[in-house]
Amino acid sequence: MTASRRLILTGAATAAAGALTAALPVQAQTAAPTRNTRPGAAPEPLRARRLKAGDTLGLVSPANATYEREPLEIAIESLQSLGFKVKLGQHVRGRYGQFGGTDVQRAADINDFFADDEVAGIIALTGGSGCNRIVDKLNYALIRRKPKFFGGFSDLTSLVNAIQKQTGLITFHCPVAGSDWNDFSLQHFKAVVMDAQPDLLQNPAFTGAPGVVQREDRISTLRPGLARGPLVGGNLAVLSSLAGSAYFPDTRGAILFLEEINEYIYRVDRMLSTLRLCGALDQLAGVVLGKFTKCEPGEGNFGTLTLDEVFDDYFLPLNVPVYRGAMIGHIRRKFTVPVGQAAEMDAGAGTIRLLSAAVG
16 A cells, blocks of 8 residues: 555544543453453454365455456456455446445445355455445444455455454455465465464575575564564554544554555654554553565655654553564565464564464
């Protein structure tokens, strides 16, 4: 998702804080010494059944329109090459402005596929913008009754977090159908979604010659330590735009993962301040920062804070484990991260280990 497609953050931070507090259930605010601060005994999450070869995936376009035929053809062929049958949403070729159909149409495709017993799971064609417009139009009672795999990333941050928050269903921050399904991405997708493995999310091993220093996909530890909690998060701009709504995730005791692309550093700072002011950072168990691709000062912004300084300012005072550089974001090789799944992070090693299978 590019900066030109960003949802504009509106409303005073204090108003967001009040609305968020009202949306959260009233529970004890006791922090556990193990860095899992989620109060009380959290209910067991809903799990979709694992996907298998021969299953039918519903292909939807809940964000941007796809203007040419070829990207849709490539997405269909990619899913078929993974062994799935593909059923197209009624409006997957739709367009309303930059969106893949009207709000009603895009929400209807998702609701229809959750109701369709032929469809085993639902995946987005692409990201972009517009998912915030339909989070209040999904049939969450239906989704609770008929839980299925639902996945995507970028602007899909809205939907994967909203569905998880409203229903308890574990959703998936994962490649969209139109992504590059390379060996790394496919390995993690299959492990988590098809093989029901408690996957270890770890950056690719460095295999350079002696004396050669790793330059790509490095891990940087801001504060070492272990933390356990459910995984929540996604794209920073999209997540922060949900602040104060009933669709914003419960971050208490959670491991928050974030990524971004094509945003000036001062905007990253402003989005993080929104999360801080609405209380979303107050009781985190840990933080995993993915790739902040092309997030730079911008022309004429010489002297701005660096990303290092911004991250230090917001996350070091939390006194929780934090690391940066995870394979999460607008990159070719990416993890499949189950939203709502309990995990353990090791900030020193730069790993996330799922504590159980994310699908049944």
